[in-house]
Amino acid sequence: VPARLKPASTVTSICGYCATGCQLKLHLDENGRAINLTPQAGYPVNLGMACPKGWQALDPLDSPDRATTPLLRNDAGEMVPVGWAEAMEAFVSHFKDIKEKHGRESVAFLSTGQIPFEEMAFLGSLFKFGMGFIHGDANTRQCMATAVAAYKQSFGFDAPPYSYADFEESDVIVLVGSNLCIAHPILWQRVMRNKRNPQIIVIDPRATETAQAATQHVVLKPKGDLALFYSLAHCIVRDGRTDPESIERTEGYDDFVAFLRDYSPESVSEKTGQSVEAIEALARTVSEPGKRVSWWWTMGINQSYEGVRAAQAMINLALITGNIGKPGTGANSITGQCNAMGSRLFSNTTSMVGGHDFAYESHREKVAAGLGIPLENIPADSSLAYDQILAAAEEGKIKGLWIVATNPFHSWIDSGRLAALREKLEFIVVQDMFHTTESARAADLVLPSAGWGEKDGCFINSERRIGTLKKVREAPGIALSDFRIFRLIAHAWGCDELFSRWTDPESAFRLLRDLTKDRPCDITGVEGYEMIDRLGGVQWPYPASNPPANRERRLFEDGNYYTPSGKAKLLFSPPADLPEPTDSAYPFTLLTGRGTSSQWHTQSRTGKSDILQKLYPQEAYIEIHPTDASRLRLKEHDTVTIRSRRGEMHASVYIAPTVQPGQLFLPMHYPEVNRLTHPSFDPHSRQPNYKFCAVALAKA
Ligand code: SF4
Numbered sequence: 001v002p003a004r005l006k007p008a009s010t011v012t013s014i015c016g017y018c019a020t021g022c023q024l025k026l027h028l029d030e031n032g033r034a035i036n037l038t039p040q041a042g043y044p045v046n047l048g049m050a051c052p053k054g055w056q057a058l059d060p061l062d063s064p065d066r067a068t069t070p071l072l073r074n075d076a077g078e079m080v081p082v083g084w085a086e087a088m089e090a091f092v093s094h095f096k097d098i099k100e101k102h103g104r105e106s107v108a109f110l111s112t113g114q115i116p117f118e119e120m121a122f123l124g125s126l127f128k129f130g131m132g133f134i135h136g137d138a139n140t141r142q143c144m145a146t147a148v149a150a151y152k153q154s155f156g157f158d159a160p161p162y163s164y165a166d167f168e169e170s171d172v173i174v175l176v177g178s179n180l181c182i183a184h185p186i187l188w189q190r191v192m193r194n195k196r197n198p199q200i201i202v203i204d205p206r207a208t209e210t211a212q213a214a215t216q217h218v219v220l221k222p223k224g225d226l227a228l229f230y231s232l233a234h235c236i237v238r239d240g241r242t243d244p245e246s247i248e249r250t251e252g253y254d255d256f257v258a259f260l261r262d263y264s265p266e267s268v269s270e271k272t273g274q275s276v277e278a279i280e281a282l283a284r285t286v287s288e289p290g291k292r293v294s295w296w297w298t299m300g301i302n303q304s305y306e307g308v309r310a311a312q313a314m315i316n317l318a319l320i321t322g323n324i325g326k327p328g329t330g331a332n333s334i335t336g337q338c339n340a341m342g343s344r345l346f347s348n349t350t351s352m353v354g355g356h357d358f359a360y361e362s363h364r365e366k367v368a369a370g371l372g373i374p375l376e377n378i379p380a381d382s383s384l385a386y387d388q389i390l391a392a393a394e395e396g397k398i399k400g401l402w403i404v405a406t407n408p409f410h411s412w413i414d415s416g417r418l419a420a421l422r423e424k425l426e427f428i429v430v431q432d433m434f435h436t437t438e439s440a441r442a443a444d445l446v447l448p449s450a451g452w453g454e455k456d457g458c459f460i461n462s463e464r465r466i467g468t469l470k471k472v473r474e475a476p477g478i479a480l481s482d483f484r485i486f487r488l489i490a491h492a493w494g495c496d497e498l499f500s501r502w503t504d505p506e507s508a509f510r511l512l513r514d515l516t517k518d519r520p521c522d523i524t525g526v527e528g529y530e531m532i533d534r535l536g537g538v539q540w541p542y543p544a545s546n547p548p549a550n551r552e553r554r555l556f557e558d559g560n561y562y563t564p565s566g567k568a569k570l571l572f573s574p575p576a577d578l579p580e581p582t583d584s585a586y587p588f589t590l591l592t593g594r595g596t597s598s599q600w601h602t603q604s605r606t607g608k609s610d611i612l613q614k615l616y617p618q619e620a621y622i623e624i625h626p627t628d629a630s631r632l633r634l635k636e637h638d639t640v641t642i643r644s645r646r647g648e649m650h651a652s653v654y655i656a657p658t659v660q661p662g663q664l665f666l667p668m669h670y671p672e673v674n675r676l677t678h679p680s681f682d683p684h685s686r687q688p689n690y691k692f693c694a695v696a697l698a699k700a
Contacts, residue, residue, distance in 0.1 A: 004035040012040050012533060014459050014467035015054045016114065016452030017600050019335035020186050021461025021537070022046035022054055026453075026472045034058055034453060034472035044536050044552060045164060045461065051185040052598040052612060058453060059609035060433070061473055067435040067448030068477025079435075079446065084478065088492035090445050094427040096493075098400045099132070107400035108135035108389045113143060115405050116457020116469060117342030118508035119482040121353055122499070123404060126486050129377040130495035134384075135398070139406040140336075140343045141386040142413075142688060143299070146307035147333035148344055149685035153308070154315045154569050156562030157355075157520040158344050161555040162294070162330040163463050163539070168194045169328030171291040174201045176225065176314065177300015177691075181209040182597040184298075184334055188213075196292075196328075199285065203228070204300060205591060206665060207658040218282065219660065222589050222692050224272035226306055226575040228279065229313035230263035231272070235283035236320060242287075243322025249559045250319050252570040259572055271575075287321045292328030299336065299593060303691050305579050308684035312571045319568055325556035334462050341460035345521050345540075346512055351382040354515030355522075358382065370515040373498055385686035386412075387679070390421065399426045404482065405449065409438035410602040413688040415674035416647045418442075431485060437604045438671055449482050450475035451605070457483070457505045458532070463552075464521075465537040468529045483508070516540075520562050579680035579689060586644065586694035588628075588664050590676060593691070595667025603669050620651040620670035624697070628662065629655045632699065639700040642666070644693055647675030650700055664697065 007027035015022045023043035027036040037058060041048035070087035071079040082090075098106050109127055111120065120138070127133050148158045155161075167173065167190040180188045188210065191200065202211040203218040203225065211217040220228065236242060237257055247253050265279035272279070286293050295314040301307050315331040323329040335341055345355050354370065356363035358380060368375040384392060392398040394417070409418050422428070422442050430443035433451040440446050454475040460466050475481070480488070483505055490496040502508045506529055516522045521540045525547040532538050539553050561568045582589055598615035600606040607613065622642060624634065634640065638653045642664070649672035659665050666673050668690070678693035 003029070007035065011470050011472060013453070013470040013472065014338065014461075015050065015057055016338050016469065017053045017057070018184060019337055019340050019462040020045060020184050021338065021459060021465055021467055022050050022186055023467060023537070024050060024054060024057065026470065028472060032472065042536070045465065046186045049186050049189055052615060053600055053606060056609045056611050059611070060605040061451055061453055063434065063608035065434045065436040065608060066476045066479070067432060067440070067446055068479055069448060071435060071446040073444045084488060087445060087447060088488055091429060091489060092492045095131070095400050098426060102399055104133050105135060106398055107133050107402065108384070108398050109402040109404060110386065110389065110406060110408055111136065111138040112405040113138060113140040113337030113340035113343045115339065115482050116455070116459060116505060117339055117346040118457045118505040118512065119486070120339065120343055121346050121512055122483060122486045122502055122508060124353060125371065125373070126490055126495070126499065127402075128379055129371070129373045130490055130498050131493055132377070134379050134381055135389055135392075136383055137386040137389060138343050139386075139408070139411065140340045141686065142303070142411065142690075143336040144302055144333060144340050144344070145685040145687040146302040146304070146311055146682055147335070149308045149682075150311035150315065151333070153571055153684070154312050156564070159520055159555050159562060160333050160462065160464060161324060162332040163552040163554050164190050165552045166294055166328050166330055166332070166554065167191045169196070169292060170194065170198050170294040171196055171328065172199045172201065172285055172288070172293040174203065174286060174293065174295045175210060175214070176203045176295065176297040178296055178298040178334060179204070179208040179210045179594060180296070180334075181213060183594045185597045187334065201282070201285070205660060205663060218278070219273065221271065221273035222591065222663065223304065223578060224268075225301065226310045226313055227263065227268040228272045228274065229310065229317060230260060230572070231265050231268040231279050232283045232286060233313070233317055233320060234260040234263040235265065235280055236287045236317070239283070241284070241289070242320045246322035246324065247320055249561070249567050250570050251563075251565060251567045253320075256316065256570040256572060286317060292326065293318070293321065293323045294329050295331045296334055297332070298334045300691060302333070302687055303689060304687075305680045305682055305689040306576050307682045307687055309571070309573050315568070316570050316572065319570065325554065325559060327554070330554065338461070339459040341462060341464060342458065345460070354512050355519030356515065367515065371511060372501060377498075387681055387686055387688065390417065393421050393425060396424060400428075401425055402429045402431070403439050403443070404431045407437045407439045407602045407604050409442055410671045411674065413674055413677045413690060414646050414679040417679070431482065433479075434604055437602070447485055448477065448479035449485060450479055455481035455483065455505070456529070458509060458529070460540070464539045466523065466526070466532055466540065467537040468532050578692065580678045580692070580694045582662070582694045586696050587662070588695050588697055589662060590642070590644070590693050590695045591659070591663060591665045591691055592668045592673055592677060593665070595669055599669045601669070602671065617652075620649065620666070620672065621654045622651040623654050623656050623659050623665040625659050625661045625663065626655050626657060629653065632697070634699060640697050641700045642676060642695050642697050644676040644678070644695045646678070649673065649675055664695065
C-alpha cells in the first residue's frame with residue numbers, strides 16, 4: 001500500500017473552487033501534511049461526492065509555477081527575486097507616492113471570490129480605513145453582481161432564499177442559463193436524488209449537457225429570456241393562475257399587470273423563438289396549483305446587459321405564483337466562486353462589510369464602533385465598480401493597481417484593453433500563488449501568497465452556508481497567507497495600530513461576526529470555527545438571540561422580506577436592444593461559458609493538474625452547427641480564425657448540433673477568448689455581458 005493511502009490522521013476542509021461548497025476529508029501524514037483527500041460523507045452539501053476539481057484539489061500546490069519569493073521589476077524590466085522587506089518598501093513607496101501626487105482615488109484594488117472572507121474583509125478594511133483609498137472591487141463583479149442587485153432591490157437585502165435540499169423537494173425545476181451538470185456537478189447530483197419525479201426544464205440557447213439530460217429543453221433565442229418571462233407572467237395573470245396570498249406580500253402588482261399587457265405570447269414569439277402554444281404550455285407548467293416550482297439561474301442570466309431585470313422577472317414569477325418560502329420553491333441564484341457569497345456580504349469591496357452599507361451613516365457608525373476604526377476613516381463614497389476602475393485607469397485617473405488572487409488580464413471582458421492599460425499604470429502589484437498568470441506577468445511587483453490548503457479561514461457557499469478551510473500544507477519558499485501579507489502591509493504603511501485585533505483569521509472572524517448583529521446576515525450565534533465544523537456548516541442567519549434548530553433552512557417562510565414595508569417589490573423594465581447585433585460583417589453570435597467540470601475559470605490552478613489537463617483539450621476549440629460548418633466547408637479539427645471588432649483568436653473546429661445555426665460557443669478557459677467579448681454592462685449591477693457578441697469566422 002503506498003504511503004499516501006495510509007494517513008496518520010484526517011481533517012475536514014471546504015473545497016476551494018466553486019460555490020457549491022463541498023466538504024473534503026484531507027488525509028494527513030504524521031507531520032500534519034496533506035497527502036491525499038476524499039469527499040466527506042455526511043456533509044449536508046455534497047453527501048460524500050466531489051467533482052474532478054475537488055478530487056485533484058491538492059495538485060496545484062506542488063506546481064513549479066508557484067511564486068515562492070517576492071519579485072520586483074528592475075530598471076532593465078526584468079523581474080528579480082527580493083525579500084519581504086524590499087517588497088514592502090517598494091509597495092509602500094510607490095503607492096504612497098501616487099497618493100501624494102494624485103489623491104486617494106488614484107490607486108485601486110481588484111480582488112477575488114477565492115480567498116476566505118476574513119482575508120477579503122482585511123483587504124478592504126486595510127485599503128480603505130488604513131491606507132486611505134476608496135476604490136476596490138472583486139472579480140465577483142463578473143460572477144454574481146446581477147443576483148446581488150436583483151435581490152437587494154426586490155427583497156431589500158442580498159438574500160438568496162434557498163437550501164440545496166430544495167433541489168430534492170421540487171416538482172418543477174427550471175434551470176435558466178445554467179449548465180448545472182458541469183458547472184455545479186454536485187448540485188446536479190442533488191437534482192438526481194429528487195424522488196418526486198420532477199420535470200426538469202432547461203431554458204438555454206445551447207443544448208448543454210444539462211439540457212440534454214433534462215425532461216424539456218426550451219431552445220431560446222439568445223437574449224430572448226426577459227421577453228419570455230414577461231410573457232409567462234402575462235399568461236399566468238390572464239388565466240387567473242396567480243396566488244393571491246403571496247401577491248399580498250408584494251408591492252407594485254397593479255403596475256406589473258398593466259406592464260404585462262404588451263407581452264402576449266403572440267408578441268414575443270419571434271423574439272424568443274418559441275411558438276405561442278409552447279409559451280402557454282410552459283406558463284401552465286410553472287403555475288400548476290399544488291406543484292412546487294423552483295427557478296434556478298447562473299451566468300446565462302447574470303452575465304448579461306439586462307441581467308438584473310431578467311433575474312427579477314424570475315423572482316416576480318415565483319412571487320405571483322406563491323413559489324417562495326416553501327420547500328422545493330424559490331427564485332434561486334447559484335453562485336460561482338467558493339467564497340462569492342462571503343465576498344458579497346463581508347468583503348468590504350465596493351461598499352459593504354458585515355452586512356452594513358457605507359451609504360448609510362448609521363451603518364458607518366456601527367462599522368467604526370465594531371472594528372475600532374475612527375468614523376472619519378470610513379468613506380461614505382461608494383467605490384467605483386470594476387469596469388469603472390479600469391475606465392478611470394484608461395483616463396489616467398487611476399495610476400496604481402493592486403490585484404489580489406485574480407487574473408483580469410485573461411478574465412476581464414474585452415481583455416485587450418488591459419494589455420493597453422499596462423503602459424498607462426505607474427505601478428501594478430499582483431498578489432497570487434503563481435508568478436506565471438497573464439496578470440502576474442504584467443506586474444511590477446509580485447507578492448507570493450499561500451493557496452487553498454495552506455491557510456485557515458471560512459467560505460460561504462451558495463445556500464448561505466459558512467464552512468471552514470484548514471491549513472494542511474506549508475506554503476513554498478517564503479510565500480505567506482494573504483492574511484499575513486496584509487498584516488505586513490499594515491505595518492509597513494504605518495497603520496497597524498488600527499488592525500491590532502486582526503491577529504489571525506479566527507480573531508477576524510469574531511470581529512466580523514459581531515458586526516453582523518441585527519442585520520439579515522446576523523451570525524452572532526456562531527461561537528467560532530469549532531462550532532461551524534461541529535454543526536456541519538452554518539447557514540446564515542444564525543443570531544445569538546434565536547439560533548435556529550434545523551440544519552437546512554430557507555428564507556421568507558413567514559412572508560416577511562427585508563424591505564422597509566416588509567413586502568417584496570415587483571420590478572420590471574422593457575427588454576433593451578442588443579448591445580452588438582450581428583450584421584453582414586460579423587454574422588455569428590458568439591456565446592462563451594464553462595466548457596467542462598474539470599477546469600476552472602482561467603485555468604491558473606486547474607491547469608497545473610496533469611489529470612485535469614488530460615480531461616480537457618488544451619488547445620482552444622469552438623462549437624459550430626453542422627449547417628454552418630458545411631456552408632463554410634469546415635471539417636472537424638480545422639483551424640479557424642474568430643474575429644470580433646475588438647480582436648481575434650484561433651480555435652479548432654468542433655462540429656456539433658449543440659449550438660443553433662448562426663451561433664458559436666467558445667469555452668472561457670482559454671486566454672484569448674475575452675479579446676473578442678463586447679464590453680457592455682448591466683446598468684444596475686455593472687456586471688459584464690459575456691454571453692453575446694457579434695463575430696466573423698473563417699478558415700485560418
Ligand atoms: Fe469543489 Fe465545486 Fe467540485 Fe464541489 S462541485 S468538489 S465545491 S469544485
